[in-house]
Amino acid sequence: MQRFDYRDLIGGLFMVAVGLYVALHAHANYPIGQLQRMGPGYLPVVLGYMLAGFGLLIVLPALLRPVRDDGEPFAVRVFVAVLAAMAVFALTLERFGLAPATMLLVVIAALAEPGVRPVRTGLLAVGLAALGCIIFIYGLGVPIPVFAWGN
Amino acid sequence: MDIWSSVLLGLDTALSPSTLMYCFIGVFLGTFVGVLPGIGALVTIALLLPITYHLDPTQALIMLAGVYYGAYYGGSTASILLRLPGTPAAAVVCLDGYPMAQQGRAGVALFMTTIASFVGATIGILVLMLASPMLAKLALQFGPAEYFGVMALGLVAAATISGGNPIKGMAMVVVGLVLGLVGIDLQSGMERYTYGIIELNDGIGIVAIAMGVFGVAEVISKINNVEAGHVHSGGISMRSMLPTREDWKRSAMPLLRGSGIGSFFGALPGAGPTISSFLAYAIEQRVSRRPEAFGHGAIEGVTAPEAANNAGIQTAFVPTLTLGIPGDVVMAVLMAAMILHGIPPGPQLVLEQPDLFWGLIMSFWVGNIMLLVLNIPLIGLWVRILTIPYSVLYPGVLMLVCIGVFSVTNNTFQIWQVIAFGAFGYVLMLLRFPVAPMLLGLVLGKLLEEYFRRALVLSRGDLMVFVERPISAVFLALTLSLIVWGIWEAIRRKLRPPPTAGRRALTSND
Numbered sequence: 001m002q003r004f005d006y007r008d009l010i011g012g013l014f015m016v017a018v019g020l021y022v023a024l025h026a027h028a029n030y031p032i033g034q035l036q037r038m039g040p041g042y043l044p045v046v047l048g049y050m051l052a053g054f055g056l057l058i059v060l061p062a063l064l065r066p067v068r069d070d071g072e073p074f075a076v077r078v079f080v081a082v083l084a085a086m087a088v089f090a091l092t093l094e095r096f097g098l099a100p101a102t103m104l105l106v107v108i109a110a111l112a113e114p115g116v117r118p119v120r121t122g123l124l125a126v127g128l129a130a131l132g133c134i135i136f137i138y139g140l141g142v143p144i145p146v147f148a149w150g151n
Numbered sequence: 152m153d154i155w156s157s158v159l160l161g162l163d164t165a166l167s168p169s170t171l172m173y174c175f176i177g178v179f180l181g182t183f184v185g186v187l188p189g190i191g192a193l194v195t196i197a198l199l200l201p202i203t204y205h206l207d208p209t210q211a212l213i214m215l216a217g218v219y220y221g222a223y224y225g226g227s228t229a230s231i232l233l234r235l236p237g238t239p240a241a242a243v244v245c246l247d248g249y250p251m252a253q254q255g256r257a258g259v260a261l262f263m264t265t266i267a268s269f270v271g272a273t274i275g276i277l278v279l280m281l282a283s284p285m286l287a288k289l290a291l292q293f294g295p296a297e298y299f300g301v302m303a304l305g306l307v308a309a310a311t312i313s314g315g316n317p318i319k320g321m322a323m324v325v326v327g328l329v330l331g332l333v334g335i336d337l338q339s340g341m342e343r344y345t346y347g348i349i350e351l352n353d354g355i356g357i358v359a360i361a362m363g364v365f366g367v368a369e370v371i372s373k374i375n376n377v378e379a380g381h382v383h384s385g386g387i388s389m390r391s392m393l394p395t396r397e398d399w400k401r402s403a404m405p406l407l408r409g410s411g412i413g414s415f416f417g418a419l420p421g422a423g424p425t426i427s428s429f430l431a432y433a434i435e436q437r438v439s440r441r442p443e444a445f446g447h448g449a450i451e452g453v454t455a456p457e458a459a460n461n462a463g464i465q466t467a468f469v470p471t472l473t474l475g476i477p478g479d480v481v482m483a484v485l486m487a488a489m490i491l492h493g494i495p496p497g498p499q500l501v502l503e504q505p506d507l508f509w510g511l512i513m514s515f516w517v518g519n520i521m522l523l524v525l526n527i528p529l530i531g532l533w534v535r536i537l538t539i540p541y542s543v544l545y546p547g548v549l550m551l552v553c554i555g556v557f558s559v560t561n562n563t564f565q566i567w568q569v570i571a572f573g574a575f576g577y578v579l580m581l582l583r584f585p586v587a588p589m590l591l592g593l594v595l596g597k598l599l600e601e602y603f604r605r606a607l608v609l610s611r612g613d614l615m616v617f618v619e620r621p622i623s624a625v626f627l628a629l630t631l632s633l634i635v636w637g638i639w640e641a642i643r644r645k646l647r648p649p650p651t652a653g654r655r656a657l658t659s660n661d
Contacts (some may be wrong), residue, residue: 007583018327035614036607057638086566086573090567096177106550110542132554
């Protein structure tokens with residue numbers, strides 16, 4: 001058992017923070033106007049305070065009761081591997097072409113799982129690269145090269 | 152125009168060879184992603200969206216809709232064989248479908264869910280055909296104030312009723328509305344929350360958000376959590392699928408009751424197919440003469456919810472097409488697709504573009520007949536697909552997401568957006584915030600603001616317009632009471648001792 005419902009506490013505080021930021025940013029940068037003649041800042045201010053209000057309504061009950069935490073743990077390794085794979089894809093796609101970018105994506109994404117399976121990952125990388133090129137470049141005419149060297 | 156000429160007009164569109172092909176692609180892909188746990192109809196539709204830019208709008212819509220209802224046919228397969236729902240609405244089918252499989256009656260369960268899906272969809276389509284034109288005529292009298300009321304109600308209903316903590320649902324709607332602010336404000340021409348990034352001027356892409364929070368976040372949480380199925384693929388022969396006379400007799404009334412429940416709740420914005428299927432199960436258990444059999448392989452527990460969720464999907468098109476108010480997230484994305492194709496849903500669509508509207512509805516018949524063929528003789532194919540391990544599937548999903556989203560604008564900025572929303576969506580999932588209301592808020596936010604402003608222009612800035620017009624007053628009163636109920640409910644629930652650990656999907660109905 002935990003003393004507070006930490007997940008709700010963090011989530012609620014996050015909503016309060018985002019809400020306040022949205023509202024204050026609008027106060028500082030955009031003309032507010034009135035309800036009848038709303039300026040570009042009117043809606044952001046209203047929505048920001050609303051969000052902060054809902055955040056508080058999540059935080060307060062979370063402080064009042066202990067819970068047994070049965071939620072999903074943060075899968076750090078998977079999280080990093082998947083997002084890194086996509087980031088590398090985004091960085092290499094236009095510079096090196098679709099085929100190398102896809103292979104890198106598959107190899108890095110495979111690190112999300114424990115254990116290394118070089119043969120399976122290799123086959124998957126080559127297969128998916130070929131499939132991607134056939135569908136998107138030859139089939140749909142997406143304007144990216146299959147291979148390219150630095151530009 | 153009477154209904155028969157409408158039907159003929161629709162069939163004319165739906166039966167043309169190229170439309171048939173796109174319809175088939177849609178339902179085939181839908182069944183495929185429905186069978187596989189971990190990839191949903193929503194991500195598939197978002198992926199196909201950029202591809203459909205080159206298609207005729209009617210065909211594009213027919214294909215995308217096919218993915219949606221096709222996924223619900225496939226959804227029950229994994230529920231029965233692996234006790235892993237392929238779609239949220241199929242979660243309840245696990246309760247009796249899996250025990251049936253353990254008793255060696257998997258074939259019967261698969262056969263009956265397909266029949267139930269077909270019966271449910273048939274009744275749902277009939278309701279859709281009869282109700283839409285009437286509702287569209289009524290909606291013609293709606294002014295901006297009424298639309299504002301209906302939309303506010305739809306949003307709040309989706310956030311509060313769909314299970315989980317209602318306050319979190321409403322907070323997520325607001326997050327969606329805030330995300331909708333990003334970009335150039337159409338009224339003043341001012342850039343809001345763009346921080347000088349030119350790509351953000353047009354706002355955050357709905358495709359990028361959908362792929363991030365439903366595709367990437369889903370993949371992150373499923374890796375290492377989904378095991379490949381140990382399915383005895385030799386076990387499903389045509390002979391083993393044939394139900395006994397007892398099975399038919401037991402299923403007849405549940406099928407009809409389920410379809411009725413589904414047709415009604417599917418059409419309510421915010422309720423939708425998942426809630427319909429849970430409700431249908433609960434009601435069958437209550438009216439049954441042998442409630443103790445439920446949970447141990449009762450065929451009624453499989454057929455009623457399946458009929459309900461498939462009926463619900465079809466009637467969910469009623470509010471989407473006639474009023475432009477999507478009942479759930481997938482509908483919201485479909486609606487965004489329609490707007491992108493220059494065919495905004497609403498009464499004008501129903502009354503002034505009958506070829507498109509009736510063509511779409513008639514394609515539902517065609518698609519459901521295709522699904523019957525795909526799911527009974529070809530069931531062995533889908534069962535085999537279930538044996539593909541997830542570690543082979545997810546790299547492919549990531550690749551499709553990345554290239555698919557890139558091809559929206561041929562700009563890698565889109566991929567960075569997906570990465571950001573993937574991370575955001577996963578964190579929200581860990582903190583137990585529902586992401587669906589966020590997407591609904593984003594899609595409906597712009598329209599909501601637009602109608603609000605227009606109503607005020609017409610009333611010369613008098614806010615009383617929203618309460619003086621009876622229809623809008625009723626909708627807003629309902630909205631307000633839902634908000635109050637939601638807050639009250641959330642606080643009451645928090646102060647009670649926590650329920651014992653269990654699957655959220657299975658407890659949200661209690």
